[in-house]
Amino acid sequence: MAEILQILILGLALGGVIALMGSGLSLVFGVMRIVNLAHPSLIIGGAYITYLAFKALGVDPIVMLPVAAVIMAAIGVVLYRLVFQREAKSAKYSEMTVLLTFALAMMVEGLLGGLFTNTQRVTSPDYATAAFFIGDVFIPKGQFYAGVVSLTIIAALSLFLKYSRLGYAIRATTQNREAAELLGVNVQFISILAFAIGIGLAGAAGSLVSFVFSFFPAKHWEWIAMLMSVVVLGGMGSILGTVVGALFLSVVAAFVGTWIGATWSTLTFFLALFIILLVRPQGLFGEKPELA
Amino acid sequence: MTKLLEVTNITAGYGDGPAILDGAHLTVEPGKVHCIIGPNGAGKSTLLKAICGMLSIRKGDVVFKGERLNGLRPDQILRKGICFVPQERALFPKMTVRENLRMGGFILDDKKELERRIDGILERFPILRERAEQHAGTMSGGQQQTLAMARTLIIKPDIVMLDEPSLGLAPKIVQEMFDIMKMMSAEGVTVLLVEQNALMGLKNADWGVVLDLGRTLFEGPAATVLADPRIQELYLGGKKAA
Ligand SMILES: Nc1ncnc2c1ncn2[C@@H]1O[C@H](COP(=O)(O)OP(=O)(O)OP(=O)(O)O)[C@@H](O)[C@H]1O
Numbered sequence A: 001m002a003e004i005l006q007i008l009i010l011g012l013a014l015g016g017v018i019a020l021m022g023s024g025l026s027l028v029f030g031v032m033r034i035v036n037l038a039h040p041s042l043i044i045g046g047a048y049i050t051y052l053a054f055k056a057l058g059v060d061p062i063v064m065l066p067v068a069a070v071i072m073a074a075i076g077v078v079l080y081r082l083v084f085q086r087e088a089k090s091a092k093y094s095e096m097t098v099l100l101t102f103a104l105a106m107m108v109e110g111l112l113g114g115l116f117t118n119t120q121r122v123t124s125p126d127y128a129t130a131a132f133f134i135g136d137v138f139i140p141k142g143q144f145y146a147g148v149v150s151l152t153i154i155a156a157l158s159l160f161l162k163y164s165r166l167g168y169a170i171r172a173t174t175q176n177r178e179a180a181e182l183l184g185v186n187v188q189f190i191s192i193l194a195f196a197i198g199i200g201l202a203g204a205a206g207s208l209v210s211f212v213f214s215f216f217p218a219k220h221w222e223w224i225a226m227l228m229s230v231v232v233l234g235g236m237g238s239i240l241g242t243v244v245g246a247l248f249l250s251v252v253a254a255f256v257g258t259w260i261g262a263t264w265s266t267l268t269f270f271l272a273l274f275i276i277l278l279v280r281p282q283g284l285f286g287e288k289p290e291l292a
Numbered sequence B: 001m002t003k004l005l006e007v008t009n010i011t012a013g014y015g016d017g018p019a020i021l022d023g024a025h026l027t028v029e030p031g032k033v034h035c036i037i038g039p040n041g042a043g044k045s046t047l048l049k050a051i052c053g054m055l056s057i058r059k060g061d062v063v064f065k066g067e068r069l070n071g072l073r074p075d076q077i078l079r080k081g082i083c084f085v086p087q088e089r090a091l092f093p094k095m096t097v098r099e100n101l102r103m104g105g106f107i108l109d110d111k112k113e114l115e116r117r118i119d120g121i122l123e124r125f126p127i128l129r130e131r132a133e134q135h136a137g138t139m140s141g142g143q144q145q146t147l148a149m150a151r152t153l154i155i156k157p158d159i160v161m162l163d164e165p166s167l168g169l170a171p172k173i174v175q176e177m178f179d180i181m182k183m184m185s186a187e188g189v190t191v192l193l194v195e196q197n198a199l200m201g202l203k204n205a206d207w208g209v210v211l212d213l214g215r216t217l218f219e220g221p222a223a224t225v226l227a228d229p230r231i232q233e234l235y236l237g238g239k240k241a242a
């Protein structure tokens, strides 16, 4: 029993972080129909910002999180203007953005590789290696904090989307861009805003990732596949779906990893992706493809 | 009669593409129901899109209350009091009825006033009140169209433009939609609609406009358009069944 609880809690904590990693990807897809293959590479960008602040100034990664989020959001605005704005009017927009973001991911990887080399890095605040016990259940502090912070950020994002005026505008643009524009929403501004928030979320996730996983510039290839599984399971564009998908898959992966073998746990994600695409391509909470 | 909106011989198209409208004109008088008819591809939807600022007008004028609207953005035209409900899918399917109504008042700054108006609309449309917390996408076609029309009233517009509000609805429901339009016009909201079913549309309208190949062939009182033998032959004969 304690073992099951143990695996469950670890799975949920990691799932929370993965949910945060995927939420920006999902938001950007929802509003702009951009499958941002560069998203995980930008998470790694956020992780390096956090790493530098930790190494040079001893700033705690969780304290650094809002800073990394703002820096990455600003980079997001620049990227949007440089890369995506011109394409937005093109009829081949969706196909183009897949290629563009693929190229962008490689650019970011190359840039980070040049700056930081391909050595594995990790930030090591005290809590990253500490743990506490609830009864017999062992809870690593680092993963626990990261999971709680992630889910808190996602909850704040959801409240913002649900209740604020800009949140209404973002949701409306996601669901029906033309109708939103006809009701007076500046959809161009909303696109930039959503993109900035999405990349800002990548930055925030990067801060947490910096002490939960070790990272190096090419690590994002591993993550894009995992994040695609999560986002596709949840339904592209649905934040709630992303959270459910992330928690579910990472709990399953945790059980597979413990009971079947660690080498099989990554396969959980890809197998899930494959099955969902075959059986229910719109995911759990996504729109039916014909409505997309 | 004073004219509320006057479209004179406009030319318009999509992007850099060919002109879809060329020589389209139309007059809109306050408080009446106006119906644009014409075959598929005539440019009816394009005409409404040009009026509401979604397409740029290359030649000719759109004049509303004595002011030229050419070159204004959709949100600016909306603020002037012209609201457009596009063909199909005008709603936000995963927002509730109430949230859809709130989006209808997106340009209003006074949130208290917005909530008051939403309550007013829900009062007037019991079907919507019953479903205030239901997702719009899960409602029937008639309910969705009712919501789309009711939503325009939030900003108290002068003109509501509706692109084929009857599309895909059963005849009995279509009549309900026309009744709502009549109610709107009785309250002083001018209605400009596009209708595939020419007979049905003209019977429920005060003014008729016949559009073909991007040009206005004829406009006049709906009864006159209905009675015109050319129009009868061209558009009404084969359309009754449709
Ligand atoms: N987004 C677009 N881009 C380019 N051309 C378009 C676009 N939408 C419509 N057209 C073209 O404009 C012409 C008129 O189309 P429009 O939709 O205005 O016709 P309609 O009278 O509304 O027809 P229907 O009764 O089928 O709705 C058609 O030839 C169509 O191919």
Ligand SMILES: [Mg+2]
Pocket: B044, B045, B046, B087, B163
């Ligand atoms: Mg049309």
